[in-house]
Amino acid sequence: MSERLKLKTDTLVGFIAVHALALLALLPWYFSWTGVVIFTLGLYIFGVLGINIGFHRLLTHRAFSCPLWLEHTLAILGTSCLQFSPAFWVAIHRRHHHYADEEPDPHSPIKGFLWAHFEWLLVRAPDMKPGPMTDRYARDLLRDPLYAKLERRKNWMKVRLAFFFAGFGYILVRGGSFIEAFQFGSSLFIWGGPLRTVVVWHSTWAVNSVTHIWGYRSYNTPDDSRNNPLIGLLAWGEGWHNNHHADPTSARHGHKWWEIDLSWNTIQLLMLLGLATKVSMPSPNLAATYPKTKTP
Template sequence: MQSEVAPQRQPSPARGIAAVMRWFDTSASSADVDPALDERVDWLRALPFAGMHLACLGVFWAGVSATALWVALGLYAARMFAITGFYHRYFSHRTFRTSRPVQFAFAVLGASAVQRGPLWWAAHHRHHHVHADTQADPHSPRNGFWRSHAGWFLTRAGFRTDTSRIGDLLKFPELRWLDRYDTAVPVALAVLLFAVGEALARRAPGLGTNGVQLLVWGFFVSTVVLFHATVTINSLAHRLGSRRYATRDDSRNNWWLALLTFGEGWHNNHHFFPGSARQGFRWWEIDLTWYGLRMMQALGLVRALKPVPAWVLATRGAHEVGR
């Protein structure tokens, strides 16, 4: 009787080369065949993520100016809207409709946030809604704060895009390209910021900025803050806040997270009814993304925003728990 031979892992150099290749092309074949490694952090592939955080220390050498701070704030706001309005409410939940050019424009803007491509984002988020706060949920805080906040994002399984969940989006080759080369747009933004900063240093020295300063503040600091603000919805919005609806998960409504993330903090509302383009269900629940989408609708850029159904609003007070 012939014994079964376990699959062999490739030598370490091959795994390292594959990990580096996937910094630039996520379709590069994996050198790992051991599924037991899927839930471990892929430290080599995660080096650029760590490097972005270290680059923020550049503020001590680059200095600061009002120009750099305004650029950082503007890029935070623009990219947060692209993540919440399009990566989340459009690509993940299809809560409104838009044209292909607008879809692509905001996919590019979202890609510049260094939260991977729109297909990856939508696939992981759809998986989260199916398995929220179960063992199959990769970023449930039941598995620990740091795991839910950033650890899951850096695992081998976390890097993959589950195409079985995004069949409606795979028909767009431009979205597939953004997903495959998910570092292309961030690198282009970084180069652009440096070039603009150098041009301002020569032509408008009174602004007190330069290429390195705009790169550090406008790209590295703004992007890192944006990332950690976004993932607080995984790590904190399932732990801190109140529960209007008795959902099967641990989602909470949290007003200060809602301000930080342009409306995503009304997370218990969202988990109760994820099919609405609005997450602040009550008039006093500030939802900046919803206001932005309403403005875009008025301008004819998006259409068919799905509202909160009357039956959802009629449940006010019926499921209040944990207040």
């Protein structure tokens, strides 16, 4: 670790705490089928709608347009994944595309797998301060009063905490003994909060680490991006990362029929409902722009 980088102790403690809470899901006392349902729905609602579609394909790359109420809803869902505010997330990701696998890339595995996966989140780098970063890369978002407000005084974190403890609300409305209600509320909290957060974290982080190391390349992009079928499935389409680097503004990341992209299928549903318009499709010139070469 460079001497200029300082450890973010608060973030490290937060990561350890959330992972430890997630591990409580292994204990039978915290199990409930309702918790499993909330976890599964949470993966889709917060991970797919919030991060993949909201933060990534819509806010970062403007791969489609939608009504402002829907954009803001997707952004709030993404905010509750504890992956920074919308504007800062967008700024980091745009810088990633700008310098993919070069020194200024915030999370390239050229500095090691663990660095790309999560170590970069644990250091205070002088050139990664939210203010200058959002000013440089996400000024369009800061013009929106909601995103600007989330940026101030860590308001995005308050939104996240409200979601985090929502499971315990059940204690107040559920009948039975206090212990039963507490156990049920704890189950919803552990499965729907920390466990879901940890799974979405590692899905997003694997796109930064795994898909810049392992997989096949359909396009000879100047970076090390790869299409990884496992991450393609686990991260709901975000693992077709070489396709994405070849054509960042496309709403569809899976290009071949078997490159399953469930985030894209959701955008197709939004199109059917008339909620997604000006949808960018993969450029027909990609194969000529990035002639295919053998994966080294």
